[in-house]
Amino acid sequence: MSPMRAPALADPARRASAAVIAIVVFVLAGFAAARAVRPPEARSASAPAGEFSAGRAFQQVEIMATKPHPVGSAAQDEVRERLLTTLRELGLTPEVQDTVSVQGAGLSSSAGGTSFAHVRNVVAVIPGTASTGRLFLVAHYDSVQTGPGGNDDAAGTSAILETARALMAGPRPRNDVVLVLTDGEEACLCGAKAFVDQHPLARDGGIVLNLEARGSSGPAIMFETTDQNSRLVDVYGTAPRPVGTSFAVEIYRLMPNDTDFTAFKDAGFAGLNAAYIDGAAIYHAPTDVPGAMDQDSLQHHGDNTLALVRELGDRDLTTLGSGQDATYFPVPGLLVRYPGALVWPLAVLALLAVGALAWLARRRGLITGRRLAASAGLTLIPLLLAPLLAQVLWWLLTLIRPGYAELPIDPYRPGWYRLAVVALTAAVLFAWFALFRRKVGPAALSIAGLAWLAVLGVVLAAVTPGGSYLAALPALAGAIAGLVAVYARPWLQVLAVTAGGVVAVVILLPTVVMLFPALGLRLGAAGAFLAVLLGLALLPVIDLIHPVPGGRRGVEAARDRRLGALPTVAAALAVIVFTVVGLSVDRFDAEHPAPTQLMYAMDADTNTARWISDEPKTQEWTSQYVSGDLHRVDDTLPSFGAEEVRTGPAQPASLPAPKLTLTGDTRSGDQRVIKLRLEPQRQARLVTLHVGADTPVVSAAVEGRPVPIDKPASDGPWGFGFVFHAPPTEGGVEVTMTVRAAGPIKFRAMDGSDGLTALPGFQTRPAEVGAVGSHTSELLAVAKTYTL
Numbered sequence: 001m002s003p004m005r006a007p008a009l010a011d012p013a014r015r016a017s018a019a020v021i022a023i024v025v026f027v028l029a030g031f032a033a034a035r036a037v038r039p040p041e042a043r044s045a046s047a048p049a050g051e052f053s054a055g056r057a058f059q060q061v062e063i064m065a066t067k068p069h070p071v072g073s074a075a076q077d078e079v080r081e082r083l084l085t086t087l088r089e090l091g092l093t094p095e096v097q098d099t100v101s102v103q104g105a106g107l108s109s110s111a112g113g114t115s116f117a118h119v120r121n122v123v124a125v126i127p128g129t130a131s132t133g134r135l136f137l138v139a140h141y142d143s144v145q146t147g148p149g150g151n152d153d154a155a156g157t158s159a160i161l162e163t164a165r166a167l168m169a170g171p172r173p174r175n176d177v178v179l180v181l182t183d184g185e186e187a188c189l190c191g192a193k194a195f196v197d198q199h200p201l202a203r204d205g206g207i208v209l210n211l212e213a214r215g216s217s218g219p220a221i222m223f224e225t226t227d228q229n230s231r232l233v234d235v236y237g238t239a240p241r242p243v244g245t246s247f248a249v250e251i252y253r254l255m256p257n258d259t260d261f262t263a264f265k266d267a268g269f270a271g272l273n274a275a276y277i278d279g280a281a282i283y284h285a286p287t288d289v290p291g292a293m294d295q296d297s298l299q300h301h302g303d304n305t306l307a308l309v310r311e312l313g314d315r316d317l318t319t320l321g322s323g324q325d326a327t328y329f330p331v332p333g334l335l336v337r338y339p340g341a342l343v344w345p346l347a348v349l350a351l352l353a354v355g356a357l358a359w360l361a362r363r364r365g366l367i368t369g370r371r372l373a374a375s376a377g378l379t380l381i382p383l384l385l386a387p388l389l390a391q392v393l394w395w396l397l398t399l400i401r402p403g404y405a406e407l408p409i410d411p412y413r414p415g416w417y418r419l420a421v422v423a424l425t426a427a428v429l430f431a432w433f434a435l436f437r438r439k440v441g442p443a444a445l446s447i448a449g450l451a452w453l454a455v456l457g458v459v460l461a462a463v464t465p466g467g468s469y470l471a472a473l474p475a476l477a478g479a480i481a482g483l484v485a486v487y488a489r490p491w492l493q494v495l496a497v498t499a500g501g502v503v504a505v506v507i508l509l510p511t512v513v514m515l516f517p518a519l520g521l522r523l524g525a526a527g528a529f530l531a532v533l534l535g536l537a538l539l540p541v542i543d544l545i546h547p548v549p550g551g552r553r554g555v556e557a558a559r560d561r562r563l564g565a566l567p568t569v570a571a572a573l574a575v576i577v578f579t580v581v582g583l584s585v586d587r588f589d590a591e592h593p594a595p596t597q598l599m600y601a602m603d604a605d606t607n608t609a610r611w612i613s614d615e616p617k618t619q620e621w622t623s624q625y626v627s628g629d630l631h632r633v634d635d636t637l638p639s640f641g642a643e644e645v646r647t648g649p650a651q652p653a654s655l656p657a658p659k660l661t662l663t664g665d666t667r668s669g670d671q672r673v674i675k676l677r678l679e680p681q682r683q684a685r686l687v688t689l690h691v692g693a694d695t696p697v698v699s700a701a702v703e704g705r706p707v708p709i710d711k712p713a714s715d716g717p718w719g720f721g722f723v724f725h726a727p728p729t730e731g732g733v734e735v736t737m738t739v740r741a742a743g744p745i746k747f748r749a750m751d752g753s754d755g756l757t758a759l760p761g762f763q764t765r766p767a768e769v770g771a772v773g774s775h776t777s778e779l780l781a782v783a784k785t786y787t788l
Helices: 012-035 054-064 074-089 154-168 190-198 230-236 246-254 260-266 295-313 340-363 369-378 380-400 402-406 415-440 442-463 469-487 490-519 521-537 539-544 554-585
Strands: 095-103 114-126 134-140 176-182 207-213 217-225 270-278 326-331 334-339 594-596 599-603 608-613 627-632 644-650 659-668 671-679 686-692 697-702 718-725 733-740 746-754 769-771 779-787
Touching: 012 490, 012 539, 054 074, 054 154, 054 295, 074 114, 074 154, 095 190, 114 154, 114 190, 134 154, 134 190, 134 260, 134 295, 154 176, 154 207, 154 295, 176 190, 190 260, 207 260, 207 295, 217 230, 217 246, 217 295, 217 490, 230 270, 230 295, 230 326, 230 334, 246 326, 246 469, 246 490, 260 270, 270 295, 270 490, 326 340, 326 469, 326 490, 334 340, 340 369, 340 442, 340 469, 369 380, 369 415, 369 442, 380 402, 380 415, 380 521, 380 554, 402 594, 415 442, 415 490, 415 521, 415 539, 415 554, 442 469, 442 521, 442 539, 469 490, 469 521, 469 539, 490 521, 490 539, 521 539, 659 746, 671 686, 686 733, 697 718
Parallel strands: 114 718, 134 176, 134 207, 207 270, 594 769, 599 779
Antiparallel strands: 095 114, 114 176, 217 270, 326 334, 599 608, 608 644, 627 644, 659 671, 671 733, 686 718, 686 746, 697 733, 746 779
16 A cells, blocks of 8 residues: 555555556456446347347337327327237237326426326236236336337337246246336326226235336446335346446435336335436437437346346245345446445444554554644545536536537437546546645545545435445445555555455446436536545555655656656546547537427417527527527416526417316305316317416316315416326316305416427428427417406
8 A cells, every 4th residue: 555555665666567557457347347337238039039139129119119109199099009919919918097197296297286197008917826916017108299219118118028028938927927008107107106096906016117218328227116125126136237226226215206116116016116327318309219229228128127027926025025225236247235234334334444544554653643634624625626627517518519408417429528527537636636645645645535435434324325335335445455554565555455446446436337327417526526436445556656755856856746747637638638529529410419499389368479498598599489588487378387488479370279168166155166178179288277376276176086286386376277188189178176266267278289390480490400308398388368
């Protein structure tokens, strides 16, 4: 260990040899760690019948994802019929759960208020031979209105179909396997909610495996579990390539994001949620076509799913309950896992080990208390500066390419930019270490770095226990290596600190690799922060590539300073090179268009219309339609709540407004029970209804299903409301309300369809300009006020 080194390693030749050996070992360890989170190679359609074949599954993707097929659309009807035919060809007897589902306003409500949808789930059962419970395979077969869903979620749906085919080709499992292909996930998660609330097969619960995709490539990561997951994680560890980390689960639990898995989890099911997430630039966009898919990712999804179904299919499912969460993370060849009960002991042990190293180093005269305290304060510099500069880099990139701000989280080709963030972190660490190693000593800086890791391990143990290992285990390994190095011979010192560094690389590098696509360059600070932690764990080895600090003067001291600056200069140059290369290769073109957001809204009361965009910075193409400052439009479009947008005048189109009819009115004291029929007068994807803010709503039901009465999302003129996805083409939506109102009541009805090309004044986008994958992108809304 450089801070504890014997005089023999002060010899430049020996230090250089030691540095080369350590770097080679770290490169090999890093390569193995990165490969541990890579998907396997896709198998062709000629693979054996009992194996999962991405080639066969991809044939289903190509059929399903020919065009957008949101809930209620004719294209969705075609996809559903194809699914039913495929399942029947496998020898199964599928059914369609045709129902109306309600989703509370707090969960994925996309257009203001409570969400309803008319959904048609496809359900089939592979009967077990002696079932101990039910295993549910879940994916959604609808897409967003802006894209065909080649990955999201034709990947999950096709993986389930191929898994079912492989199961039917071999011995039947012991337990029932239920295939649940849900509808309306993109709109409101209403299909999954309908299944868990209304379907008889869901009454007794079970274990659910949900398959998703939020991108086009990368490993299939198990990113979410239900609580008390240790036994299920043990099962997941038997998969061919288990990729997941308890840190991701902890972070996801803190985020507002939801998938179909949420409905099952809230209903008491146990289970695992997996998705591949790299290549997120196509997420929900027109570019999410089958050709964008990396079939290796589909193979990974399928390999793990088939293996888990076979394993769980033959287990006694009643024994998989657990009283605690597990800590787990991938390393080359396996998924390391241990009980959550060990989180605190390991975190405390790491802290004690670093304390023992500091005490011993001070006793042997390698550090002083003052230098260690100063080093602890100085270590905050890279911990704060590197993440800050990573965000500055992203800000600069959005200035150069404004279209980046509209992409979900990442550019189309983010690899070079990610390398730039890593190089930026390295430059900060190298410069910081070179600047202060002579002032406080490399030993003090190294021990302070391990101390911060140990402290962070304790903090994470208290806040996000599943993430404590990221700091505690590298700190523990580094402290043990340091304790060994204090008494070891020079070359054993190098071996000890190299072994400690390898532990840090194997633990932290896969998480860095997974975190970049998970949070994207938009939150590149998170990846930079983890990279700093890895750098702090490797400080003893970083010291090997610097000249020996000491009392050298004159020409030798100047040479040492120049040599010490080389790593910093090289890393800084790498930042520039990687950024320039990234800008060169990641240009917007027809296959990778710059996303823009635009919708059209017409007020039938005044026969006026306007263009609307929520772009944070108006792009060149969008600027021909909207301008000015951001402002709210909830006066005429209450479904937008408090969202701020830019607007511009538009020519009114000849479009009918939704019709609202009073079909019943009963008065009792200061309350009225009113019955309404809300009918779109054109083909609409959704319809909304809001009540004037001055009218208190006591209770409400839509299509006979109660509506939660939530506080209005904004303080505008409109209060309680709901959105109904896939409204009936005939008969409309039946609404019953109990309100406190003596006089007339104001209502605001709106319907929305998709597609702007036929509107007056619309200019077709150039090939290199695309559409953002949001619920309001390309929306054509018509609203009208009624007083009843």
